[in-house]
Amino acid sequence: MKAIYGLYSDPDSAQHAVESLRRAGVADDSISVLASQPYEEYEFSHRYKQTWLFWIAAGGGALGLWLGLGLAYLTETRWPLVTGGMPIFAWWPNIIIMFELTMLGAIIATVVSLLVMTELPTIRCKVYDPEVSQGKILVAVENPADGEISTLERTLKGSGITEVRRVT
């Protein structure tokens, strides 16, 4: 994949760079911002805030609940052994099993969805620079058209940065 990106030493410059790119006509989808921290206060972080993850976790929990109920009911009625004069299918002990499997369902659904949504682990080549973990913020334009590269370089440079790099 091709990309052109600039490394910025503070979030304000990065915000500046994103706005310059927008004014230059680059679509929001092509701009990626990579950082070693979330930087929640800055506007460039506000995309992608909406998420289905809470609903997926609830759905996973509901699935776990039904699995627990099914496991308890099927295994207890399949081989009905009397223990302690208790009924074969009693709600009190089975609620514990159902609760645990509900929570397990929610947890596993969350983690699996997280990995899927964030495309981790990744196979295809992605833009990255090790300077990001030293604190620099990377603002990239992915797959730019050939003719626009010099324009983009100028726009990225204009925000007072250390360097602009290309990935080919």
Place this chain on the structure above:
Amino acid sequence: MDLATERKINEDLLRPLRQTSVWFFLLIAGLGIIVLAGVGSWMYQIWNGLAVAGIRWPVFWAFYITNFVFWIGISHAGTLISAILRLVNATWRRPVTRCAEVITVFALMIGAMFPIIHLGRPWLFFWLIPYPSERQIWPNLRSPLAWDFFAISTYLTGSTLFLLLPLIPDFALLRDQMRGWRKRIYAVLALGWQGTTKQWHRLEAAMQIMAIAIVPVAVSVHTIVSFDFSMSSVPMWHSTVFGPYFVAGAIFSGIAALILAMAVLRKALHLEEYLHPVHFQNLGKLLLMMSLLWGYFTFAERLTTWYGNNSAEMAVFWETQTGAYSPLFWTMVFCNFVIPFPLLAIRRLRTITGTVIASSLIVVGMWLERFLIIVPSLATKHLPYAWGAYRPQPVEIMITVATFAAMVLLYALFAKAVPIISIWELKVGGHAQPVLTPEEQEEQRELWKARP
């Protein structure tokens, strides 16, 4: 945060991974020997049967179940600090979260070994797993031991994932900073993390969900462990307060273990700039609250028993109060309440040293508490002809000591492989130094005034 501070944090927190002293190897070797001795003892026990242990008729549960409940209790440290403090947005938790989560995961792994160690036929432990077997029979879901299996598996899965999720950005950092074969391993573990805004949002959302989910699981786990006792009619076991009692005791011992771990790490890894006295003070206040809560539950339990005057229960009561188990009982009261109370309540004594002393005593006291719940009741059941005395045997003592060694060993190896303070969470907090204690603020003010 400027780049210089970020680089300094990276350097400081990665130094334990880059530099290894000879003491580390000596520590690992020593602990490794103790752990191997413990494993050897267990093999000896499997070969010769439980006759080599001290358990007998009618005290069929003793050291191993004590250890089981104790370690599961210690595992509540992580849940409290990571999950609960995260949910209430307590920012001072940031340097402490990973220390706590690691305790949880390893304590759970160790605790979960004990149900297998204490079995009469441990090679058949997998019959507790609900799978379609050729015997055409499933586990008895009415048994508290089956509930234990579900609860501990869920909690172990949840805590491990809770530990691993925020590790991903730190693995990415390690991938960038390390060289050689370690770089390759961290690159695999980092799963290709870039740090895009979408990835950060999803990770934070997932952490929030996990924090909300793990708290009820943790409460249910130790409640279910307490149900192992309260579901039987053994005198002084059949108590309705056992659920909350055990959970409170678990959080109590968990915080104590966390304080000990933090104090050791602070000294050994030179983290004085990141783990401040205010952290120990805040945890010390929580520990004080749990000590009071523990004292309250113990008092309520014993008052109810004494007032009720049920003959079977009173036999157990007097055994612990004035009988054969009274030295252990009063030691426990001293260790859990009498000595920690002034150490933690008086601000001048609530220093790092003070909290460490209190925590060490509390860890001992809570182990004794588990022992005193289990053994005196079994030794003094309903029919006096069936009373018996318990003596621990070398096998049990060796395995107990080996689990403590295993905990320290696993922790040391983890701190060598992974930064023990969560680097990105610390940076998000905005500063390397957290809020100052009132004394430190006073000091700063004096220094500022003294300057011309």
Place this chain on the structure above:
Amino acid sequence: MAVDLDRCTGCEACVTACRTENNIRIAGPEQSARGRAIAWIRVERYYEGDFPDVRVKFRPVMCQQCDAAPCEPVCPTYASHHTDEGLNAQVYNRCIGTRYCANACPYSVRFFNFGNPVWDRPLELPLNPDVSVREVGVVEKCTFCVQRINAGKEQAKAENRELQDGEIKPACVQSCPASALVFGDLNDAESEVSRLSRSSRGTKLLEDLGTLPKVTYLQRQF
């Protein structure tokens, strides 16, 4: 079962017979001192008063085969469960040795095999072939000699007749010289054990725990 405490002399013939019938392993003096002896039926001996006005009380205690047995719901592998006939069954093959049942039993009538059974030759010769030998790590207890119950039922079925009251006798009942132990069908209102269970002298052990034990103890008259 009914136990007449008036007749019991504390001779422990029942204990010996049970041990022989059910292949109970021998613990030896050292292990017994450490609490590993197994006795599916034991005679509890309580002394009251000071010399010379001492009174000795004997009470044979075996598994009470409770209808609301506290040992059954706590077993994670269904090794302890209730049969249709009302016995509390212990399935050795399912037992993984958690010993929860042994703790939950208020009568302390469940025993654990701390080691593999060893019989010095020739003591392995009188082992009962109808009863399995338990390996290390399983819990065992009195079964009311279920092997004799099954044998009696099969015999009656083969001969195409009903079981008679008193036809099946567990080893303890058979060997008691004072006929203090009585065994039979509680569902049969005319059987001797049913009559004794309705006796005014009848009590149950630890009745207030709610375990619904099936053994009736007939109190001493004096």
